[in-house]
Amino acid sequence: MKMLLPASIVNYNGTKRHTNTADRCTKSTTKLSQFTLQTFTGLRRGEILNLKFSDVDLDRKIAQIQSSVNYRVKAGKRRIIPLSDQAVKLLEARKANARCQYVFDYKGRQILGNHVTHVMKKFVLKAGLDKRLHPHSLRHSHATWLVMNRVSIYEVKELLGHSSVTMTSRYSHLVSSELHDAVNRIDVGME
Numbered sequence: 747m748k749m750l751l752p753a754s755i756v757n758y759n760g761t762k763r764h765t766n767t768a769d770r771c772t773k774s775t776t777k778l779s780q781f782t783l784q785t786f787t788g789l790r791r792g793e794i795l796n797l798k799f800s801d802v803d804l805d806r807k808i809a810q811i812q813s814s815v816n817y818r819v820k821a822g823k824r825r826i827i828p829l830s831d832q833a834v835k836l837l838e839a840r841k842a843n844a845r846c847q848y849v850f851d852y853k854g855r856q857i858l859g860n861h862v863t864h865v866m867k868k869f870v871l872k873a874g875l876d877k878r879l880h881p882h883s884l885r886h887s888h889a890t891w892l893v894m895n896r897v898s899i900y901e902v903k904e905l906l907g908h909s910s911v912t913m914t915s916r917y918s919h920l921v922s923s924e925l926h927d928a929v930n931r932i933d934v935g936m937e
Contacts, residue, residue, distance in 0.1 A: 777865050779836060780850045780857075781884060786833040788888030788906050791859050791881040792817055797849045799841055807834050811907065816856075825907050893917045 784794050789811065796817040801810045812824040819825075829837070837849065845854040852861075862881055870879045885906070892902050903914040 776850055776852065776857075777862070777869075779840060780862065781866065781869075781881070783833060783836055783849075784881065784884040785887055786830055786836070787827060788885050788892075789827075790820065790885060791862060793819060795848075795850060795857050795859060795862065798847045799844060799849060800847065802829075802837055802841075802849065804829075804834055804838060804841070807831075820907065823907070823909075825904075827905060827907075889914070889917050 780794060783789070784791070787794070787809070789797070793811050796814055797809065797811075798814075801812070803809075807829045808826050809829055810824065810826055811819055813819050813822060840849050845851055846856075848856050850857055866879070866881050867877070870877060889902055889906055892905065893899070897905075899911060899914050899918055902917060903911050906914060908914045
């Protein structure tokens with residue numbers, strides 16, 4: 747199942763609407779690239795804003811999410827996340843134009859979380875989307891897409907960095923129709 751970012755988010759600045767490929771997203775602004783990578787990876791807002799190029803291994807297609815002096819990851823646990831080909835392509839473009847150690851910056855300085863939330867609210871309102879959407883909604887979209895593509899709830903738990911499957915279980919309701927398909931695969935030959 748191919749998932750696309752909402753075209754209205756991609757079209758936030760009034761430019762010609764285009765498809766949601768990583769190629770076009772990487773040519774856009776820092777903020778749009780940040781929202782796109784957040785959707786591709788499911789990272790929390792703080793995790794993505796504190797992501798440094800030194801945390802990313804593009805050859806191995808992984809990113810290391812860890813605490814730093816200015817930021818503590820949830821539960822304090824370091825984790826390694828795999829990067830999709832689209833995420834790698836976006837990160838390569840960001841690295842080629844890097845101005846500082848952070849993957850996402852504003853004029854060479856780290857972006858603050860409040861600013862990101864404010865900017866996303868502006869994008870959402872301009873696009874006519876549900877005004878309750880916020881940066882964490884991108885994380886939920888990532889998890890939802892994983893579950894809809896039959897990734898196990900345990901794998902989703904690991905990718906999101908949840909400490910228990912209980913937290914991840916909120917996405918399990920999405921697979922109920924697929925569970926019906928699964929039980930109907932059993933044919934014991936009763937007539």
